[in-house]
Amino acid sequence: MDIGSSWWLRNRVVCPSLHRFPTAALVFLIAPLVLLFQVAAGGVAAAQTNVAAPVGDPAGGKAVWALGNTACRNCHGPEGEGAFGPVLAGRKLSFERFKDYVRNPAGRMPAYIESELTDQEIADLAAYFNSLPPVQKPGSWRFELTDGAPHAQQLSVTVIGCGQCHGPTLETPRHGAGEVNGDWEWFKHMVYEHTTAQREQWGQLDPAITPATPRPAGPPGRNRMRMGNYSPLRLPEPMLKEIWMWMTDLGPLVPLTGRITAGAAGSAGFTYTVNVANAGVKNTGLAAEDVTITLEVPENAQVLSVTGAGYEGVRHNGESKKGPVAVWRVPRLAPTDQQTFTITLSTVAKNLRGTVRWGKPAVKADNEVTIALTGGGRGGV
Ligand code: HEC
Ligand code: HEC
Numbered sequence: 612m613d614i615g616s617s618w619w620l621r622n623r624v625v626c627p628s629l630h631r632f633p634t635a636a637l638v639f640l641i642a643p644l645v646l647l648f649q650v651a652a653g654g655v656a657a658a659q660t661n662v663a664a665p666v667g668d669p670a671g672g673k674a675v676w677a678l679g680n681t682a683c684r685n686c687h688g689p690e691g692e693g694a695f696g697p698v699l700a701g702r703k704l705s706f707e708r709f710k711d712y713v714r715n716p717a718g719r720m721p722a723y724i725e726s727e728l729t730d731q732e733i734a735d736l737a738a739y740f741n742s743l744p745p746v747q748k749p750g751s752w753r754f755e756l757t758d759g760a761p762h763a764q765q766l767s768v769t770v771i772g773c774g775q776c777h778g779p780t781l782e783t784p785r786h787g788a789g790e791v792n793g794d795w796e797w798f799k800h801m802v803y804e805h806t807t808a809q810r811e812q813w814g815q816l817d818p819a820i821t822p823a824t825p826r827p828a829g830p831p832g833r834n835r836m837r838m839g840n841y842s843p844l845r846l847p848e849p850m851l852k853e854i855w856m857w858m859t860d861l862g863p864l865v866p867l868t869g870r871i872t873a874g875a876a877g878s879a880g881f882t883y884t885v886n887v888a889n890a891g892v893k894n895t896g897l898a899a900e901d902v903t904i905t906l907e908v909p910e911n912a913q914v915l916s917v918t919g920a921g922y923e924g925v926r927h928n929g930e931s932k933k934g935p936v937a938v939w940r941v942p943r944l945a946p947t948d949q950q951t952f953t954i955t956l957s958t959v960a961k962n963l964r965g966t967v968r969w970g971k972p973a974v975k976a977d978n979e980v981t982i983a984l985t986g987g988g989r990g991g992v
Pocket of ligand 1: 682684685686687696704708709710712717718721723736771772775
């Protein structure tokens with residue numbers, strides 16, 4: 612039986628960290644055996660219960676994949692052409708095998724339960740991939756690392772694959788920690804029981820404040836968790852702990868969010884409103900100290916007026932290489948605190964953008980949030 616052995620081989624060559632780190636290698640050596648066992652056991656169960664497999668619809672599968680509510684694409688490629696995870700397109704995988712793997716992955720993939728991806732949707736996905744031609748050359752990974760990257764970062768990005776969704780410095784997990792000042796127990800719960808833990812945490816956040824972690828997109832009723840549940844059997848606690856220690860060393864991120872909106876143009880110029888908030892859980896999450904808000908003033912624009920505490924004027928001295936910036940400084944933003952600033956310019960600024968950053972708690976990466984009239988926010992998932 613083909614259990615994707617060519618993929619295993621290819622990936623063990625591609626991933627330099629595997630032969631260097633015996634624990635990781637061990638997990639991946641055992642994994643194919645576990646998979647074999649599961650496929651065999653699944654076959655027996657199916658024969659006993661005799662439940663008909665749902666009939667897959669390729670168009671439905673294409674929609675499920677494209678909506679991206681499970682973010683599988685980050686690992687398997689936008690068209691299932693393969694990336695960190697193996698090729699799915701044109702493989703002719705049966706519904707049973709597809710489902711067995713999604714519900715009970717034997718390797719590095721998190722498990723997706725029925726509430727996040729139904730049997731029917733799995734059947735649709737299998738039908739969609741089976742309608743596509745075989746892939747000649749698998750796609751490239753979303754994020755790669757240089758050889759000298761720290762061990763824990765390699766675990767996160769190229770061995771386990773958290774970083775294929777979360778980027779090389781795991782921003783979302785770090786501001787999730789900032790929302791509740793989460794510790795190691797919090798982190799374990801969030802990774803091993805993600806679909807429960809994340810809903811609990813979202814329930815604690817103030818619904819009136821724009822969240823820092825992007826919520827699932829898509830039409831109502833499809834708002835699922837995009838990250839599955841990891842099993843401690845496949846991702847052992849010591850390995851997860853190493854990832855946690857590295858994240859803690861980079862520093863938890865205060866979940867600051869910023870939004871720019873344009874007011875109606877009046878005779879007194881063009882007014883833009885900036886709303887900055889700490890989206891953490893009240894009395895629990897991290898506070899940001901020494902918060903600096905900057906807005907890039909277009910070269911040809913005059914600042915006619917501003918509002919909001921802590922305005923320091925327009926700086927021309929290299930704060931931003933893009934030109935002059937208007938600057939506000941706020942001593943402290945505790946969870947659920949919000950502050951509003953306005954600026955009135957002599958000309959329209961269609962692409963007005965800027966940054967929000969903080970001084971304390973000091974972090975080694977990502978203490979800056981981009982704000983923009985269009986787009987903005989944090990990178991990665
Ligand atoms: C973290 C990256 C990652 C994510 C996210 C992910 N996968 Fe995977 N997937 C893998 C890897 C890696 C494998 C190969 C075995 C392993 O290590 O688990 C795999 C294997 C599979 C297989 C088995 C293929 C075979 O050869 O039998 C299927 C089916 C699959 N994934 C479907 C999905 C679906 C559907 C989703 C989303 C619901 C998903 N995967 C999300 C990484 C991922
Ligand atoms: C399929 C992409 C994907 C992979 C792979 C993934 N995550 Fe996530 N993770 C997400 C998304 C998206 C969220 C936001 C909630 C959701 O939709 O599930 C999230 C949320 C989290 C959170 C909670 C953040 C918060 O706001 O409270 C933590 C912690 C986390 N991930 C850690 C990890 C770790 C550690 C790994 C690897 C072991 C990992 N993730 C792998 C996509 C992923």
